[in-house]
Amino acid sequence: MSLLPAELIRKKRRGEAHDRGEIEFLVRGFTSGEVPDYQMAAWLMAVCFRSLSSAETAWLTECMIHSGQTLEFKIPGKIAVDKHSTGGVGDKTSLIIAPLTAAAGVPVPMMAGRGLGHTGGTLDKLEAIPGFNVRLNLDAFKKLVVETGTAIIGQTKEICPADLKLYALRDVTATIDSIPLICASIMSKKLAEGVGGLVLDVKFGSGAFMKTAQEAEVLAKTLVEIGRFHGLKITAFLTSMEQPLGRFAGNSVEVQECMDILQGRTCEDGGVDFYADTRELSLRLAAAMLVLGGQAADAQTARATCEELLRSGAAWRKFREICENQGAKPGWELPRAGHEAVVTSPGSGYVAQILCEEVGLAGIELGAGRRRAEDEIDHAAGIEVLVKLGQKVEKGQPLFRLLAGRKDVFAGATARLAKSVRIGPKPPAPVPLIHAQITEQGVFYG
Amino acid sequence: MSLLPAELIRKKRRGEAHDRGEIEFLVRGFTSGEVPDYQMAAWLMAVCFRSLSSAETAWLTECMIHSGQTLEFKIPGKIAVDKHSTGGVGDKTSLIIAPLTAAAGVPVPMMAGRGLGHTGGTLDKLEAIPGFNVRLNLDAFKKLVVETGTAIIGQTKEICPADLKLYALRDVTATIDSIPLICASIMSKKLAEGVGGLVLDVKFGSGAFMKTAQEAEVLAKTLVEIGRFHGLKITAFLTSMEQPLGRFAGNSVEVQECMDILQGRTCEDGGVDFYADTRELSLRLAAAMLVLGGQAADAQTARATCEELLRSGAAWRKFREICENQGAKPGWELPRAGHEAVVTSPGSGYVAQILCEEVGLAGIELGAGRRRAEDEIDHAAGIEVLVKLGQKVEKGQPLFRLLAGRKDVFAGATARLAKSVRIGPKPPAPVPLIHAQITEQGVFYG
Numbered sequence: 001m002s003l004l005p006a007e008l009i010r011k012k013r014r015g016e017a018h019d020r021g022e023i024e025f026l027v028r029g030f031t032s033g034e035v036p037d038y039q040m041a042a043w044l045m046a047v048c049f050r051s052l053s054s055a056e057t058a059w060l061t062e063c064m065i066h067s068g069q070t071l072e073f074k075i076p077g078k079i080a081v082d083k084h085s086t087g088g089v090g091d092k093t094s095l096i097i098a099p100l101t102a103a104a105g106v107p108v109p110m111m112a113g114r115g116l117g118h119t120g121g122t123l124d125k126l127e128a129i130p131g132f133n134v135r136l137n138l139d140a141f142k143k144l145v146v147e148t149g150t151a152i153i154g155q156t157k158e159i160c161p162a163d164l165k166l167y168a169l170r171d172v173t174a175t176i177d178s179i180p181l182i183c184a185s186i187m188s189k190k191l192a193e194g195v196g197g198l199v200l201d202v203k204f205g206s207g208a209f210m211k212t213a214q215e216a217e218v219l220a221k222t223l224v225e226i227g228r229f230h231g232l233k234i235t236a237f238l239t240s241m242e243q244p245l246g247r248f249a250g251n252s253v254e255v256q257e258c259m260d261i262l263q264g265r266t267c268e269d270g271g272v273d274f275y276a277d278t279r280e281l282s283l284r285l286a287a288a289m290l291v292l293g294g295q296a297a298d299a300q301t302a303r304a305t306c307e308e309l310l311r312s313g314a315a316w317r318k319f320r321e322i323c324e325n326q327g328a329k330p331g332w333e334l335p336r337a338g339h340e341a342v343v344t345s346p347g348s349g350y351v352a353q354i355l356c357e358e359v360g361l362a363g364i365e366l367g368a369g370r371r372r373a374e375d376e377i378d379h380a381a382g383i384e385v386l387v388k389l390g391q392k393v394e395k396g397q398p399l400f401r402l403l404a405g406r407k408d409v410f411a412g413a414t415a416r417l418a419k420s421v422r423i424g425p426k427p428p429a430p431v432p433l434i435h436a437q438i439t440e441q442g443v444f445y446g
Numbered sequence: 447m448s449l450l451p452a453e454l455i456r457k458k459r460r461g462e463a464h465d466r467g468e469i470e471f472l473v474r475g476f477t478s479g480e481v482p483d484y485q486m487a488a489w490l491m492a493v494c495f496r497s498l499s500s501a502e503t504a505w506l507t508e509c510m511i512h513s514g515q516t517l518e519f520k521i522p523g524k525i526a527v528d529k530h531s532t533g534g535v536g537d538k539t540s541l542i543i544a545p546l547t548a549a550a551g552v553p554v555p556m557m558a559g560r561g562l563g564h565t566g567g568t569l570d571k572l573e574a575i576p577g578f579n580v581r582l583n584l585d586a587f588k589k590l591v592v593e594t595g596t597a598i599i600g601q602t603k604e605i606c607p608a609d610l611k612l613y614a615l616r617d618v619t620a621t622i623d624s625i626p627l628i629c630a631s632i633m634s635k636k637l638a639e640g641v642g643g644l645v646l647d648v649k650f651g652s653g654a655f656m657k658t659a660q661e662a663e664v665l666a667k668t669l670v671e672i673g674r675f676h677g678l679k680i681t682a683f684l685t686s687m688e689q690p691l692g693r694f695a696g697n698s699v700e701v702q703e704c705m706d707i708l709q710g711r712t713c714e715d716g717g718v719d720f721y722a723d724t725r726e727l728s729l730r731l732a733a734a735m736l737v738l739g740g741q742a743a744d745a746q747t748a749r750a751t752c753e754e755l756l757r758s759g760a761a762w763r764k765f766r767e768i769c770e771n772q773g774a775k776p777g778w779e780l781p782r783a784g785h786e787a788v789v790t791s792p793g794s795g796y797v798a799q800i801l802c803e804e805v806g807l808a809g810i811e812l813g814a815g816r817r818r819a820e821d822e823i824d825h826a827a828g829i830e831v832l833v834k835l836g837q838k839v840e841k842g843q844p845l846f847r848l849l850a851g852r853k854d855v856f857a858g859a860t861a862r863l864a865k866s867v868r869i870g871p872k873p874p875a876p877v878p879l880i881h882a883q884i885t886e887q888g889v890f891y892g
Contacts, residue, residue: 010620013494037484042619045491048459173488174456 005029005039012046020059027063031162037169044166044175052180057222058229060180064188067162071138071194073107075146079233080107081197081293083285084186086219087119089207089360090244090385094122094152095258096282097289099318102149103309104286104302106293109145110152111159111193115369115377118207118360120249123154124369128251128379131329144325149318151326160188177209179219187226197292198227199285200236204435207356208241213435220438228440233292238435239281243354243389246278250368250382252334253403262316272388277433283307284434335380337403341410343417345393352424354389358416359400365413366404378405383417390427451475451485458492466505473509477608483615490612490621498626503668504675506626510634513608517584517640519553521592525679526553527643527739529731530632532665533565535653535806536690536831540568540598541704542728543735545764548595549755550732550748552739555591556598557605557639561815561823564653564806566695569600570815574697574825577775590771595764597772606634623655625665633672643738644673645731646682650881653802654687659881666884674886679738684881685727689800689835692724696814696828698780699849708762718834723879729753730880783826783849787856789863791839798870800835804862805846811859812850824851829863836873 003025029035073080102108112122123134136153144151170176204216220236227234247267248257267274287302296302309315367378384401436445449471475481519526548554558568569580582599590597616622650662666682673680693713694703713720733748742748755761813824830847846863882891
């Protein structure tokens with residue numbers, strides 16, 4: 001019996017479950033062009049309303065993996081591990097984690113992304129480094145991971161072409177926000193990458209795609225379930241994105257923050273180390289990677305190893321090695337913005353709320369991100385975040401320092417930032433940076 | 447501000463209402479090709495889940511009307527009236543109603559459709575008449591209506607092109623079943639046709655698209671509301687499609703049934719007139735058209751006029767005139783099938799249920815309808831329905847006589863028909879043919 005796309009759409013519209021063959025028919029047909037975009041778009045929207053079961057999501061993931069090439073890392077005694085973040089503002093941990101974990105002996109084949117919506121992307125950040133090449137071919141990528149422990153590139157056309165095509169369609173049909181579709185997209189890429197372990201940083205809050213810890217938990221659990229179904233060692237952290245991570249949001253400035261941390265520097269301001277959260281999150285995620293990679297017996301030992309690798313300069317040397325391996329120009333320096341502006345506090349009190357998405361969008365106004373896929377990025381543009389949630393501020397005190405290559409972008413960015421901070425009479429209840437960890441054994445809070 | 451299709455899809459996905467400009471943007475953009483099929487498909491599926499408000503449905507209807515040409519019938523002292531049926535099995539009333547109503551002095555500009563799914567179409571039936579041309583251009587159509595009172599053609603490309611394109615997309619994306627989309631499609635065509643009055647035959651039951659009287663009532667009320675919004679005189683009947691209408695389902699055979707009724711003939715079998723329901727429904731619908739067309743003060747007077755026009759042969763003469771006007775060959779005869787088969791009762795008892803959709807699908811197996819849009823029809827193929835609901839039958843007694851041009855189609859059709867009738871120990875509760883009438887004043891049952 002031949003399957004009719006319209007019948008499968010109707011089935012999902014009614015809330016019925018597909019079998020494996022039906023999912024394969026849709027994904028293969030769509031990738032080959034036999035199932036046209038308009039039928040896939042209708043099916044995707046039906047999925048947004050009716051969702052997919054765990055089994056359907058697993059089959060979808062599998063079909064996307066097998067739509068292209070898959071990598072494998074056979075390194076004796078080693079398990080390749082990657083990290084994936086669902087995206088945030090100032091979320092720069094990959095630049096610390098990749099060299100740190102690789103320095104600990106865990107191979108890290110990292111396929112990263114570009115900025116999406118108001119969130120930044122690892123590839124854009126790395127390209128702030130003059131000469132850095134994120135478009136290595138798969139052979140060069142594999143060779144670097146095997147020989148030097150890590151490399152960071154973008155998704156190539158050979159990896160999960162079905163996901164590439166499906167994602168592009170979802171983007172223009174308002175069908176991005178669907179937990180099973182998000183999960184299948186993330187997991188198919190990571191599984192095709194050939195890792196044996198995966199650490200997920202699932203963010204929630206005003207600067208994340210998931211607004212609440214509850215939503216993030218559902219997403220994280222589904223991701224962990226798919227990973228386990230495919231035999232992956234996997235763990236997920238639910239982390240707060242109620243304020244930008246660290247001191248900076250942008251490209252050049254975020255690379256600088258990471259280089260500082262890798263060199264053991266802090267960023268003291270008013271008795272607070274503004275690098276503390278970036279460092280803490282990086283250490284927690286890297287330590288989990290060491291455990292999954294079999295390089296440490298438990299998180300505590302792994303954490304101690306990571307701290308030592310930061311202290312000794314081994315992680316910093318690995319970072320410089322990555323840059324060299326991927327074409328950074330000898331003696332490179334990060335670009336600096338020619339213009340700056342400051343946004344000050346409209347009143348006195350405590351920083352009660354930061355609309356973190358607005359901070360990300362202000363970064364786009366400055367040129368640090370893209371409005372449309374074809375936009376060029378100003379790598380030197382960015383925002384220095386001068387206050388943290390709960391901090392006491394006086395009227396007129398600087399809240400943000402803005403950096404850009406052009407002065408005319410400050411008006412729009414300033415307007416967004418001015419409305420992004422709420423000053424209240426008392427400090428808000430503190431939100432821990434790391435809300436919970438989800439492992440095979442369950443959910444562990446704190 | 448320019449509108450983004452993806453934003454509008456997202457809005458509908460969230461269940462928010464569009465304004466008039468947004469609906470216009472989508473329909474115009476889709477018709478011109480600026481809004482691609484895949485975005486429209488996602489929007490349509492979101493509409494299936496979230497529905498449209500009365501206002502949105504009215505705007506959609508209006509946009510579709512104005513996507514093409516609109517007709518107008520300015521005939522002194524006359525109001526042009528049409529009838530629309532939501533489709534059934536053996537539903538042939540248009541062939542009686544058009545000549546009958548025109549003979550009463552009401553202009554009937556009838557734009558009819560082809561078979562859809564398991565239901566038959568007026569155009570396919572008329573084409574069983576050798577030479578009958580349903581593809582007149584709009585000028586010829588208008589001229590015939592003005593000069594002779596009626597003509598029956600198919601929807602041309604000039605009328606509601608947006609609906610034509612949207613309907614084709616809905617058909618392949620499982621987005622047909624949506625009350626606002628169905629209503630906008632029906633009403634835009636009828637309003638563009640230039641009628642001042644419209645009688646709707648909204649069917650429910652095993653042979654209709656709406657399975658229950660409740661669903662049909664919702665659809666009918668929405669249709670009446672849109673019609674009134676556009677200044678149309680409109681009324682809707684909710685009629686039962688729990689068994690095929692009349693004695694025959696097919697093309698040639700249905701035309702023959704109508705010709706018999708127009709000539710005052712009955713079809714007695716076991717003390718029952720198998721034409722009674724076709725005649726009764728035609729009279730009720732035609733009488734309502736006379737009232738809307740201002741040719742009768744009330745339904746009772748109108749009914750008497752219609753009965754007299756049947757009795758006198760005036761309606762029959764008008765039917766022959768229509769055939770002549772639209773190119774039927776002089777001395778034409780309906781095609782007759784070369785082969786026949788019989789399906790008998792598997793047991794003794796009462797006809798407790800007829801799965802009417804299966805009867806329609808059996809007709810398609812015989813060649814009386816299409817599996818795909820490009821299929822050719824065997825106009826002589828059809829089914830003679832030998833029993834009515836509640837009738838007492840003996841084991842082995844014929845239930846259906848099948849007619850076709852080829853013998854090899856009988857196996858599939860017989861299998862469907864054998865399972866379409868349930869014989870029970872007692873007759874089912876009788877379902878009245880006409881369940882209710884919906885007018886501007888409300889719902890009137892019986």
